[in-house]
Amino acid sequence: MSALIFGGLATLTVLVIGALGLVLWMVVQGSRQRAHLSARVAPRMTATDLGDNAAAAPQGLIDRVAKSGKAIEGWVDPENVSATLMLQAGWRSAQAKVAWYSFQGAVPLVGIMLVIAYWLFGAEHPQKMLFLLGGGFAAFAFSVLIPRWVLRGAAEKRRARVRSEVPLFVHLLILLFEAGLSTRQAIASIVKEGGGVLPELGTEFEILLRSIDAGADTDESLKALGKLMDVEELSTVLAVLRQVDRFGGEVREPLLEALSVLEERRSLTLREKVNLLSGRMTVVMVLFFFPALLIFVAGPAFMSIIKALGDVAG
Incomplete structure (x- = not known):
């Protein structure tokens, strides 16, 4: 029975990885087609342009990752809340938007790479497939949520x-x-x-x-x-x-x-913060200050009592 379960999990894992590979292949093929059309429309480069083209290769990779991030945003944010959050965070420039979309597209790729690395190089044990599926789901969930948290945090800090x-x-x-x-x-x-x-x-x-x-x-x-x-x-x-x-x-x-x-x-907000801080300091004092105070005050008396009881027993 366990063999059937593990076999089903292995099949499901292979199907998930195959689907991800198919999506990545489609993205790459689409980028190649767009690059081919741009090359046909743009003028031919001379030999002196080869250095600039080689230097622009990393930028092309960043643009592809940014386009993937833009596609992910359109899937997870159909109401376009991210655009408002980016404006609240002050990210209006083209460089800031490219950086954000690149980050949003790179996080899922990192999660997929971690899951594949665990599958290939992780220690063999009976629950490996179960951990792999759980890790894959967690990586997918966090790869979608982490960029949201970062953007909301940046917007909230600037609003403050x-x-x-x-x-x-x-x-x-x-x-x-x-x-x-x-x-x-x-x-x-x-x-x-x-x-x-x-x-x-x-x-x-x-x-x-x-x-x-x-x-x-x-x-x-x-x-x-x-x-x-x-x-x-x-x-x-x-x-x-x-x-x-x-x-x-x-x-x-x-x-x-x-x-x-x-x-x-503002005064009410500061009073609320002071009340919360005093409560936290009370917890810290109870956990760390009172034990030391009891040891310092009651320690000698307690040691004297133990010594007296030892003399009586001896």
Whole structure:
């Protein structure tokens, strides 16, 4: 019975590896066909171009891996959430996108190579096929999940940095509005002069200014920025700016009210962190400090009692 089970597992493993090999062969053949068509359309290279072609070979490999990563993303992320996360993480350049897709395409290849290496060089034992199937499933699952975790972590860290810059951004806005600047002029001044103190918001507002200069509506651009970053504090301030830009009126008092709300919320967050830290420190103290204190205080008395009992017994 066990022989039949192991035989079935071996057959299933061979089928899985064969399917993966077929997929990789199809990807390679498709890349070769595209390269052949590009070679037919592009002009012929001279002898002096051979060095550049040899130097570009690793780049072609990276492009193929990146295309595989793009295909994997289209399969695991049909709602295109990764695009929003990449924008939140600040990965807008072509190099950053190629690096991300290459990483996403390389992780499954590494998992497959590890499973094949274990199959070929792992120690022989009765449960090897079972471990191989379990390891293959785990490698497949983690190869899909690890890039998601990395991207979400990068986006969350940058959103936290944006959240920390919002109070200073509000203070600068109040000063600039009191100086008589309009909404666009205030944002342009922050981008030009405050890029060092507001690196993350400065980058986002620089893109915002380019879209406004290209003809986009200020209200819609501010709304799109708040929706993209998904930071509640920033969305509150941008809502005030949208209201002032659309209807006019006093801007100092709404910004001060929003700033007071932000400061109160930040104070509550800090108190929560302090409470969690005090609880963790209590656990550390109970585990490490109290035993040492008991040994130092009660150790001599305990040793004296043991010595007295030993003398009585002797």
